[in-house]
């Protein structure tokens with residue numbers, strides 16, 4: 190995946206260094222941050238992130254645009270501007286989705302953003318929304334979004350034929366659900382959208398829920414953490430307000446609105462005491478000065494004024510500022526999705542997939558490891574030596590399944606067979622993964638190691654996805670680092 194996403198004309202000089210805070214001041218700030226975070230965990234308004242997934246055109250961006258408006262994050266002026274803008278280019282039906290369309294921002298800031306980041310405020314939650322692209326060509330971007338999420342909103346299109354297209358073989362509904370679960374997301378809300386297209390039929394809604402429920406359970410989502418809600422995003426029915434008496438939905442649905450369900454999402458426990466891990470998912474020009482990186486804090490706390498190591502490599506950078514959705518932050522703890530402005534660093538040493546760490550607590554670099562994986566619904570079996578693409582956070586690298594160690598029982602993890610010859614669909618297995626060199630410049634060229642940790646040490650740093658020829662063939666967790 191691309192590293193620096195700067196404009197060609199952007200200055201590439203080393204950015205002057207910001208004064209570094211003395212260690213005692215850093216420690217004090219971290220202690221304050223910890224105390225505040227613990228208070229927040231027990232407080233009124235808790236924060237979490239949510240990736241919005243689903244088959245292409247299910248209505249994800251429309252739903253998010255409309256929610257931003259209904260929850261006061263988009264004003265009337267903006268709504269009218271979006272309506273006019275979309276009508277002008279003959280795309281009126283996309284007026285709500287316009288808000289999430291990153292192109293304008295991309296042009297202004299000179300960055301490539303594939304995941305639109307927004308914040309929704311519900312009565313008891315602050316939710317960072319990662320609106321992922323639905324098209325199958327953009328699955329790597331979707332993986333990057335899902336690897337930063339605590340929960341997922343799956344949007345499905347209720348229209349006859351459309352739900353089926355997304356759910357059948359090759360549709361993104363199944364693949365997205367499997368991917369988000371494999372990346373550690375345990376809570377999902379399923380919004381059954383476009384009910385206006387099926388005359389608000391209760392039986393169609395029930396049919397869709399009944400098709401999805403067994404699949405969700407099979408994919409590892411616990412039924413108590415799976416919620417369904419009927420909606421029509423375009424008309425704004427059952428998003429933040431219950432269906433009005435005049436709506437046909439009112440006659441048969443008395444359950445929670447989408448916002449009620451969002452408000453009840455459970456934020457996970459944050460590992461604020463772990464060593465700092467900040468995998469970089471994007472690099473761009475800072476709003477005022479310096480260079481900025483975005484990503485998710487996957488352990489510990491990041492504070493301004495500290496010099497951090499950039500792993501891999503010997504470079505370091507000073508944290509100048511931290512912000513989220515335009516608001517400047519005094520620090521950011523595990524589980525936060527933020528932008529970090531850096532100084533005292535040559536932008537060339539910042540790459541997507543690199544990890545910011547504290548000196549003395551750097552993340553290990555590895556080029557081979559063992560992993561426990563679940564094999565997806567594949568046609569061609571996996572054999573020892575199969576070439577794959579390894580996805581870890583926003584990084585993808587060439588790798589191979591170098592050894593098939595054992596086949597495991599899916600329900601209890603016990604070994605069924607040692608040294609299998611092949612792995613076929615739906616199997617669980619322990620394998621060895623080795624990075625490959627991306628060039629063919631002879632046997633001397635070695636693959637560059639990547640930052641990784643066992644799942645037992647840091648859950649978010651220990652999850653991987655495996656793809657082959659544009660198809661996700663497996664996902665799992667890192668067991669042991671080898672070389």
Ligand SMILES: Nc1nc2c(ncn2[C@@H]2O[C@H](COP(=O)(O)OP(=O)(O)OP(=O)(O)O)[C@@H](O)[C@H]2O)c(=O)[nH]1
Nearest residue numbers: 245246247248249250251282286323383421422423
């Ligand atoms: N009839 C009807 N159309 C809707 C509804 N919600 C969205 N749409 C339409 O569905 C189309 C796709 O909507 P988007 O919001 O762009 O879908 P998306 O899932 O974000 O699409 P990708 O990001 O490309 O995957 C647009 O033409 C919307 O107007 C709805 O509730 N009813």
